[in-house]
Structure formats: structure tokens, C-alpha cells
Amino acid sequence: MQTIIVTAAIIHREEQILIAQRNKDADHGSKWEFPGGKLRFSEDPRLGLSEK
Numbered sequence: 001m002q003t004i005i006v007t008a009a010i011i012h013r014e015e016q017i018l019i020a021q022r023n024k025d026a027d028h029g030s031k032w033e034f035p036g037g038k039l040r041f042s043e044d045p046r047l048g049l050s051e052k
Helices: none
Strands: 006-008 036-038
Touching: none
Parallel strands: none
Antiparallel strands: 006 036
């Protein structure tokens, strides 16, 4: 089995939480999710959440 490393964040500010909805044509389309994604093996999870 292949290991996939992922990261996610719950961003809470001023009584609001950031959440995104997937594109309807994407895998698991129209579902809601927290910001995050797949990481390279050596990538720091905190950097995986930053803007590129």
C-alpha cells in the first residue's frame, strides 16, 4: 500500500471558520472540506498550507 502524506487546517477567526467546496466536476465533487492537500515526503506540513 502506498503512503500519502496530507495536511489540513481549521482556520478560525472572529467566530467564523474557513471551509471550501470542491468543484462539482472534481473527485468527490460538491463536497465541503478544510484547506489542505497532499505533501511531498520531505515537506513541512505548515509550509504545505501556505500560499505558493
